[in-house]
Structures are given as structure tokens and as C-alpha cells.
């Protein structure tokens with residue numbers, strides 16, 4: 001959903017530029033984090049709660065949070081700045097302001113250890129299905145960017161998007177490692193770190209669909 005533009009948006013984004021990767025090329029991550037690190041990506045990170053918690057709990061890993069809407073990403077960036085000011089800075093996370101469409105523009109092949117797709121936009125009209133983040137062309141591109149043993153974790157409230165995603169996975173012949181239509185009634189640890197949307201849907205009693213691929 002499009003958000004109303006935040007006040008003083010550009011000025012506030014500039015004030016948080018140290019938490020952003022402004023030139024997010026494949027090489028940038030080696031320069032920012034050093035090579036050989038385990039690198040995890042969230043596409044469509046929203047206000048960043050999920051990825052901030054992941055980065056905080058796993059200081060040995062490095063995290064990239066990509067979000068295309070300026071007003072939305074600003075919330076995540078300002079959380080990082082507040083933490084920094086409180087002496088609780090998080091050095092293993094960078095935000096990228098972009099809508100990712102071509103993975104190769106951002107990442108080398110065989111580089112990422114994991115990709116998170118949390119509550120992606122459903123794009124319900126059939127003519128928009130290529131825009132769905134779990135379209136087979138995108139899943140193929142994610143697999144290329146992942147190292148052997150790398151994973152994709154997908155959570156969604158949207159049952160139609162989930163059905164579509166399973167169809168795409170089956171069409172590609174990818175093996176499913178974990179799967180449930182009710183994540184919070186399951187034993188899967190993926191329920192332990194929640195996104196903003198997840199908190200909302202869980203408290204309203206909506207089931208959350210989940211699938212994990214390991215390559």
C-alpha cells in the first residue's frame with residue numbers, strides 16, 4: 001500500500017544516509033561488509049522490524065534490507081539512527097532504497113546465504129503476475145544469487161499468492177524444505193521473528209502461510 005509522503009522526506013533520508021547503500025552494486029557488499037561474510041537479503045522490508053531484529057540477534061551475519069518506498073524505508077532508517085544515538089548501533093545491516101527487479105544489478109551469483117520475502121504485494125490481477133515477487137522468473141534469479149545451501153523463506157497472509165507461489169515452485173521442480181498454512185500453529189522457528197504485517201495479521205487471527213526452499 002502506498003504511504004502518505006513523510007514531512008521533510010528528502011532531508012530526513014539524507015540525515016540517515018550512513019545506514020544506506022547508495023550505490024548498491026554487486027561489489028559494494030564486499031567493500032561494505034568485507035568478503036566471505038554470510039549475507040542475507042530481505043526484499044520489501046517495509047519499516048524494517050524483521051531485519052533489524054535479525055541483524056541484532058546475529059551479529060556474525062550481514063544483512064541487506066531493500067524497500068522501494070521512501071516514506072516506508074525512512075521508518076527503518078530512523079530506527080537505526082535512534083539506536084545509534086542510544087549507543088546500540090547495528091553495524092551489520094544496510095538499507096537500499098530501490099525496487100529490485102534484476103538481481104544481477106545488485107548481487108553476484110552464488111553470493112547470498114538467504115533471501116526473505118515477507119508479506120509481498122499480492123498483485124492479484126493475472127496481467128500483473130510477473131510483478132509478484134514469487135513469479136518463476138524471479139525465483140530462478142534468486143536461486144542464481146544464492147550459494148549452494150542458501151535458502152528462500154516466504155511468509156504471506158495472502159492465500160492466493162501462496163497458492164500461486166507453490167505452483168511456481170512446483171513448475172520449477174524446486175524441493176520444499178518447510179511448508180505450512182498456519183505458521184504460528186507450527187514448530188517452525190520462522191515464526192519467532194515477526195514483521196509489522198505479521199504482528200497485525202497474527203493478532204487479527206489470520207493464518208499465515210509459509211514456505212522455505214533450501215538449494
Ligand SMILES: C[S@@+](CC[C@H](N)C(=O)[O-])C[C@H]1O[C@@H](n2cnc3c(N)ncnc32)[C@H](O)[C@@H]1O
Nearest residue numbers: 044045046067068069099100118119195196197
Ligand atoms: C505489504 S508490504 C510488507 C512489508 C514488510 N515486509 C512486512 O511484512 O511488514 C510490501 C512491501 O514491499 C515493497 N516492495 C514491493 N516490491 C518490491 C521490490 N521489487 N523491491 C523492493 N521493495 C518492494 C513495497 O514497497 C512494500 O513496502
